[in-house]
Amino acid sequence: MESKHSKYILAVLTVLCVLLIGITSLKDGIMEPLRTGVGYFLIPIQSGVNAVGTGIYKEISTYGTLKSALDENEKLKKQVDQLMEENNRLQAEQYELERLRQLYELDQEYMQYETIGARVIARDSEKWFQVFRINKGSADGVAVDMNVVAGGGLVGIVTDVGANYATVRSIIDDSSRVGAMKVNSSYGCIVAGDLTLYEEGRLKLTDFSKNAVVRDGDQIVTSNISSKFLPGILIGYAANVTIDSEHLTQSGYLIPAADFDNLQEVLILTDVKDTGEAASN
Template identity: 60%
Template sequence: MKNSKYILAGMSAFCLVLITATSIKSSFLMPLRTGVGFVLVPLQSGVNAIGTGLYNALENFSSLREAQEENKNLQMRLDQMVEENNRLQSELYELDRLRELYQLDQEYMQYKKIAARVIAKDSGNWFQVFRIDKGADDGIQEDMNVMAGGGLVGIVTDVGANYATVRAIIDDDSNVSGMSLRTGDTCNVSGNLTLYQDGRLGLDHIKKEADIQEGDKIVTSNISDIFLPGILIGYASGLTTDANNVTKSGTIIPVADFDNLQEVLVITQLKNGDGGDNNAEAAD
């Protein structure tokens, strides 16, 4: 470090001597001035070139730092905009779901209901058994009907103080007494996880002479023990006469989506009249 200082001082002194020598107008010093010129001019050009290069390098480095800082600020703004956009999309999606739930509530105004969020589910691809964030403290009881996505979802099977378990109609253990909304002919809707891989449930116990046709709306029937009447389940499909030549069977396309349930409506009255106003009894 010290040697560098000495070298720099020496070079500075040498340049000063050369400049002084070239500035003195004397015939005696003319050869010296000429010789010095040969040395000094290239040296000055080199120094100027080095200085210019260093200046340009520093300027480029400064521009690079500014560009990097600007890029960092732009990236931060972009991240904030992406986060804000994701939040708005999530809120819009939730708003659409709540509007759908509100519409469902309006379609079944004869039943008292309470909204609940899905907080857990059994392992598997679908919500065949799931848990909601409302329980006994909120008036939830076993056998209360659960709706979402335009129609019937399932039934409450277990209740805690602040939670309840729901078995969906797609579960293998589920059976719902249904009927054609158009004709009143009865049928049975059976849960079948294998069939639901194609988005369908079982439709059976239909009398051969029953006038249930492709596309008919199937709703919960009056004769069900636990399901309230008139709740849409889905649409009849693929009806054929059974081998016994006495009954028909087919499949049903459910209106509810069991791939991603997030909010549901629980009807806070039971088919036997407990848990709320006895509207269902009149329907029976």
């Protein structure tokens, strides 16, 4: 039975092959309708396949381009961050170099005195450096009553010393009194600390002789009669000095030479003036 079925299958295949051979031997004219029909069917499919393929290729290309652009953008952002960090570091170094240069110039200005450089490490108030601490102490040669300068002028005086720190009371503190004088003159005065007044960037200037001629901008320096402050240290500049109501003295204001908002480094003058009896420091 199986052999009989095999014979039938072989016969069918033989007939099919003969038909195919015959069809392929026919003239092109007879095959043309068939080809045309197949073309009508296949061409739209081929066009659709081409369109889909082109779209997929474009999407893949676009995604690749976008991914490449995103990667490049991420690299550029990292480079910008690095450059900004480097720029900030250079600016900080430049700012510190400028401060140290000013401190060096101040040191040269007071080169008649031995000095110790120090950095401000803390302050007692949130607003100004009225009382603050520095990173040098008795182990470095710092002692009580040493004068402290910065920013071109007098800052204050050392009031307390530890082994590796010292406390400075600045001239803007309410308790501060500095014996002073107009530069190149014998007329003395008092520079009085006043935190309320310093909100306007000024201190009180009192006890000028009524005969003194004091103009705005005149330099005010520490006087020879001060008991704790060395003579000739610039304190600031006179402003609005007028005769008092009693017509016996003059008073006005002083614009400090030092900046008490942004103290970072200071110089300590290691010479200590001999203490004597005086009405002010």
